[in-house]
Amino acid sequence: MPVYDYVVIGGGTAGSVIASRLTEDPDVRVAVIEGGPTDVDREDVLTLRRWLGLLGGDLDYDYPTTEQPRGNSHIRHSRARVLGGCSSHNTLISFKPLPGDWDEWAEAGAEGWDAASMDPYFARLRNNIVAVDEKDRNAIARDFVEAAQKAVGVPRVEGFNQQPFHEGVGFFDLAYHPENNKRSSASVAYLHPFLDRPNLHLMLETWAHRLELEGTRAKGVHVRTKDGEEIYVEAAREVLVCAGAVDTPRLLLHSGIGPKTDLEELGIPVVHDLPGVGENLLDHPESVIVWETDGPIPENSAMDSDAGLFVRRDPASNGPDLMFHFYQIPFTDNPERLGYEKPEHGVSMTPNIPKPRSRGRLYLTSADPAVKPALDFRYFTDEEDYDARTLVDGIKIAREIAKAEPLAGWLRREVCPGPDVTSDEDLSEYARKVAHTVYHPAGTCRMGAADDTGAVVDPQLRIRGLENIRIADASVFPTMTAVNPMIGVLMVGEKCAELLAEATTPGGEA
Numbered sequence: 133m134p135v136y137d138y139v140v141i142g143g144g145t146a147g148s149v150i151a152s153r154l155t156e157d158p159d160v161r162v163a164v165i166e167g168g169p170t171d172v173d174r175e176d177v178l179t180l181r182r183w184l185g186l187l188g189g190d191l192d193y194d195y196p197t198t199e200q201p202r203g204n205s206h207i208r209h210s211r212a213r214v215l216g217g218c219s220s221h222n223t224l225i226s227f228k229p230l231p232g233d234w235d236e237w238a239e240a241g242a243e244g245w246d247a248a249s250m251d252p253y254f255a256r257l258r259n260n261i262v263a264v265d266e267k268d269r270n271a272i273a274r275d276f277v278e279a280a281q282k283a284v285g286v287p288r289v290e291g292f293n294q295q296p297f298h299e300g301v302g303f304f305d306l307a308y309h310p311e312n313n314k315r316s317s318a319s320v321a322y323l324h325p326f327l328d329r330p331n332l333h334l335m336l337e338t339w340a341h342r343l344e345l346e347g348t349r350a351k352g353v354h355v356r357t358k359d360g361e362e363i364y365v366e367a368a369r370e371v372l373v374c375a376g377a378v379d380t381p382r383l384l385l386h387s388g389i390g391p392k393t394d395l396e397e398l399g400i401p402v403v404h405d406l407p408g409v410g411e412n413l414l415d416h417p418e419s420v421i422v423w424e425t426d427g428p429i430p431e432n433s434a435m436d437s438d439a440g441l442f443v444r445r446d447p448a449s450n451g452p453d454l455m456f457h458f459y460q461i462p463f464t465d466n467p468e469r470l471g472y473e474k475p476e477h478g479v480s481m482t483p484n485i486p487k488p489r490s491r492g493r494l495y496l497t498s499a500d501p502a503v504k505p506a507l508d509f510r511y512f513t514d515e516e517d518y519d520a521r522t523l524v525d526g527i528k529i530a531r532e533i534a535k536a537e538p539l540a541g542w543l544r545r546e547v548c549p550g551p552d553v554t555s556d557e558d559l560s561e562y563a564r565k566v567a568h569t570v571y572h573p574a575g576t577c578r579m580g581a582a583d584d585t586g587a588v589v590d591p592q593l594r595i596r597g598l599e600n601i602r603i604a605d606a607s608v609f610p611t612m613t614a615v616n617p618m619i620g621v622l623m624v625g626e627k628c629a630e631l632l633a634e635a636t637t638p639g640g641e642a
Contacts, residue, residue, distance in 0.1 A: 195208065216317040290302055375605065377605065488612060494507055
């Protein structure tokens with residue numbers, strides 16, 4: 133039975149950070165349990181421009197969505213099965229969470245997670261976070277940026293991470309190396325330089341399926357290798373669950389940690405009744421409006437969606453309440469299901485809901501750990517219909533941008549939903565039916581005050597009522613960040629590593 137000081141379950145975005153930081157101490161032994169293979173020398177993974185080819189492939193856990201009465205029931209939620217996790221799988225659009233995002237967490241009971249406390253962690257990140265390089269700035273994307281300034285009246289932003297913003301349009305910052313279009317993922321930045329550390333042990337293509345507890349104390353985890361070998365890995369100090377917003381609650385539930393009634397219905401022995409596990413499922417849903425262009429557009433790009441727009445419709449909002457990605461491709465996967473055509477050449481704008489109000493739930497349908505959990509995002513079910521109205525506003529704004537020069541000169545016609553779809557009711561129906569995800573599930577093990585019975589972890593990331601176990605990934609988000617969450621997850625990893633260091637110093641929590 134292998135024994136390590138720390139066992140990190142999930143070699144993804146936060147797990148890579150934590151393992152790297154812990155093994156800076158040569159006397160600390162760390163095992164990383166990662167379900168996927170290495171990303172080292174995998175050009176299909178390391179080349180950022182190839183990200184779309186990873187979705188739905190052999191490096192994707194590919195989770196379906198339950199029936200969505202007001203949304204799109206065909207959404208597949210990609211979750212990466214490779215070292216580096218979703219930072220090895222996504223577009224690496226990199227936003228430091230806005231001050232209002234962190235302060236919202238603190239107000240929800242996450243003491244010590246306010247903006248002033250969290251800001252220093254951004255400076256610690258090892259990733260190469262830079263603006264989209266000039267050579268990668270596609271001409272039509274440049275014209276989108278100019279047209280949006282005219283049509284919406286927002287400022288141009290050069291460097292969204294330079295200062296907090298409420299609205300603006302510009303090219304994103306990406307975690308990449310512009311000279312060769314290679315990722316600066318969590319694994320590339322935090323693990324690749326240190327793979328020769330003798331105290332760092334990577335257990336690749338190894339799946340964690342049950343935590344081992346002794347009373348209220350976490351002892352280790354039962355894992356299965358790709359060859360089917362069952363191994364028990366023990367943690368002398370702590371178990372750190374970093375498997376993501378889907379697989380972290382999944383692991384807890386199969387370990388008997390979760391809502392008592394749900395576990396009993398499936399015949400899973402209840403080890404620790406914790407009602408919040410799997411609740412508060414969050415996402416950034418978005419819709420799409422597509423135009424055919426007058427012929428092909430230039431192909432230079434970092435990853436085909438290098439520019440975007442943020443709008444604050446409500447002046448009382450702490451930050452942007454509508455966001456757009458600008459795709460230099462006709463993004464018609466979901467519209468085609470409704471009968472829309474895919475133009476040979478085209479572009480897309482994807483209105484996105486930064487602060488969605490709908491809340492979903494993740495739950496098990498079987499006691500068999502191999503059966504995927506059910507993901508019910510309950511898209512567009514908020515009582516005020518805020519989420520659906522946000523997308524309707526987004527389509528209207530996108531059309532105004534498309535009319536503005538210099539972007540208008542590129543566009544031949546609106547393909548979907550088409551210029552004849554104009555009423556709010558029809559726009560809402562279209563927007564919801566073709567809605568998709570930008571793969572930002574979060575919140576399923578939310579953080580809260582120590583006495584918050586709905587919270588899964590306390591502000592030290594410790595699972596409520598248990599010892600020697602913490603969670604560090606997007607599942608701990610109390611609310612959704614208005615911006616892409618990857619940088620927030622990296623910062624969660626940095627803070628977790630610091631909390632662990634404090635716990636082992638004289639006067640620490642033990």
